[in-house]
Amino acid sequence: MEVKKGIYLCHTGNKYRVLFTALDTKDHASEVVVYQSLQDGKIWVRSEEEFLGFKEIDGEKKARFTFVSEEDEEPWEHKYKRALADYQNLLKQTAKDKEDFAKYALTDFLHNVLPVYDHLKMSLYGLSEEEGKNAWAEGVRHVLKQFKDVLEQHGIEEIKTVGEAFDHNTMEAIDGSGETVKQEIMPGYRLNGKVIRPAKVIVE
Secondary structure (H helix, E strand, C coil), X not given: CCCCCEEEEECCCCEEEEEEEEECCCCCCCEEEEEEECCCCCEEEEEHHHHCXXXXXXXXXXXXXXXXXXXXXXXXXXHHHHHHHHHHHHHHHHHHHHHHHHHHCCHHHHHHHHHHHHHHHHCCCCCXXXXXXXXXXXXXXXXXXXXXXXXXXXXXXXXXXXXXXXXXXXXXXXXXXXXXXXXXXXXXXXXXXXXXXXXXXXXX
């Protein structure tokens, strides 16, 4: 009688799954059966002869193991390979999630800071030539340059608008019906290539 893979019922009432058979290292000839308990998952090894043998219980010989059914589930080695692949994919996804978080964690903070930057720029608009030369205006320009350098160091760039072709992916037209940006009403920004605030413009 040959031991085949499948589910077996032990004389004790417990069920086991036969995983495979192998050669005994003692003589390299006799077969051993490797099987797993369905109750606790423990792995057991027993000689094929003993596995297929009988045990006397209450004066009556009973088969030590009785074949119950074919193995319906996916082979354990396939489960292992699939589980390993799933784990590797999880590691890759986790690493990507961390990278994305590091890239875009500043988004909420920037939504509060960028208006301050915009207001500083607006404070210089409309100044006369003489007013633009005073110490106050020069100080604001210096702060703006530092502000811009810091933003760029963190992957933040301002979206170019005036004179550019209108791009619905990066801009929002609030007036006009043309294809070219005539005027910028509110600057737009990207963070590491992702638009975090579209520019509001007038087109012609």
